[in-house]
Amino acid sequence: MITTATILSGVAQGLIWAILTLGVYLTFRILDIADLTVEGTFPLGAAVTVVLINTGMSPAMAMFCALLAGAAAGFITGFLHTIFQIPAILSGILTMIALYSVNIRIMSDKATVALEQPSLKTWMLSLLPEGTVSNTVSIILGTVFCLLIVALLYYFFGTEIGCAVRATGSNQNMARSLGVKTDRVIILGLMISNALVALSGSLIAQLDYGSALVTMGQGTIVIGLASVIIGEVIFIRKDMNFALKLLAIIAGAVIYRTVIACALTFSFLKATDLKIITAVIVAFALALPVLQQKSAQRKLRRENAKKYDALIARELGGDTDA
């Protein structure tokens, strides 16, 4: 049964996953790179946050460290890709695999580490009236973080350096000829993107899972891409303001999570079916432009056939007469 609670939980999760989606959008659409580092950075953000909070660090400080850790991971991928010219996908995979070991080290050889000290959620609950549910906390914090990040990104991509990042993603050759140090710019873009992804992992660990899991990164790139594509297909129009585009991407993440939450209430679907559903959504969305073009072409052929078939038949008939 789909209840209001189901939808609210979808929205709550969506707003936090939206931060990851924004990170994926930066690399995938602005830098034109499919960055698989994300799968390692997401649990990295969670692991760093949970372990540091458990040592007694304040949640804010722990989240800041998670952000830095994510940026460092992005730096490594960017370094491999630009300085050693390893293809972007492979650079991401290398960092992702390396992070698997790093994450287990951070989590002291455990696959799961639960939060034992007060987290951001505990702090937020103490501010809100008694009886506030966990979804409300996530929705409030998710909205605040999303709006803050959209504002920062909107500002950043309007600056001279931000324009250099966009130009590099659009045409590296042009950027270089205009004096942009494209290697540095790509590394910077990957650092920002992965910092966001780590922050998303950190928030998921605190607000949703209550723990960090080594395996929580699996499939995150596809989830991010699915959300980006849903946001684009439903909301994004050409020549849309950049801030609105980012909001559309957030909406995409919320819709994705809500649909998934609702789908999982059907008894014939198991939670483990999530990945194949996501993969199918992404594959379908990526195939959509090709399918649309083919169907448009078929339609045009049918129309032309209707118009000219009689004429062509006459023409051919005339030939046989002669």
Place this chain on the structure above:
Amino acid sequence: MLKMIQIEKSFNIGTINEKQIFNGLNLTIHDGDFITVIGGNGAGKSTMLNLIAGVHKADGGRIILDGEDLTYKNETQRAKYIGRVFQDPMMGTAPTMMIEENLAMAYRRTKRRTLAWGISQKERELYRESLAQLGLGLEDRMKTKVGLLSGGQRQAVTLLMATLQKPKLLLLDEHTAALDPATSAKVLQLSDRIIHEHGLTALMVTHNMQDAITYGNRLVMMNQGKIILDIKGEEKNKLTIEDLLHKFEDISGSKFASDSVLLGDR
């Protein structure tokens, strides 16, 4: 003044495909020179431009621009001094960015980029005036994405971008070769006008002998990595295509191989 002294360049060094392009190339470009460069395929015209721009780096010799040694400086460091327009109209502009954003990128070619706003209202006025001078009506489409423009329009915008901050040297690498004849002529005239108005120093590679004769004050012909002809001033003004072909045959001892050089692209 740009000096190329004893330039050596090979590609695929150490492999079976090793190919030497330059074995001691010398060229001095004086301030105010507008040099047209012609030569058959593989003569080294584009490689010469790429060596000047820093896309490729020389294996030996020196490249000196106004006393500064550029030989081992990379492309982005040289961008401060050099404006470029490429053969492919897609190469010089960012298609997903607006016309004004592309110009703003070019306006900052010589500066260090900061977290200041990427484009100011005052600049917009400057861009509007500059675009109006192209005579293509682009001044009213400054918020249009460059990807929506035609090849000729994009090439005109690229030309404007390359000269928005006056470069010490403007490199035009067959920049009209991919355009239709009418557009090609228009972009060429535009290039000529901008070069004269701003008193620029320019190097233009072309496959069209007539264009090479018509434009510029100096003509350089290349063959197999050597400069085999360097004509300037009065002597150049009197040149005809026949003269050039005869000179080529005399000096190189072979017929000019490529029809496109003789017939041009039109």
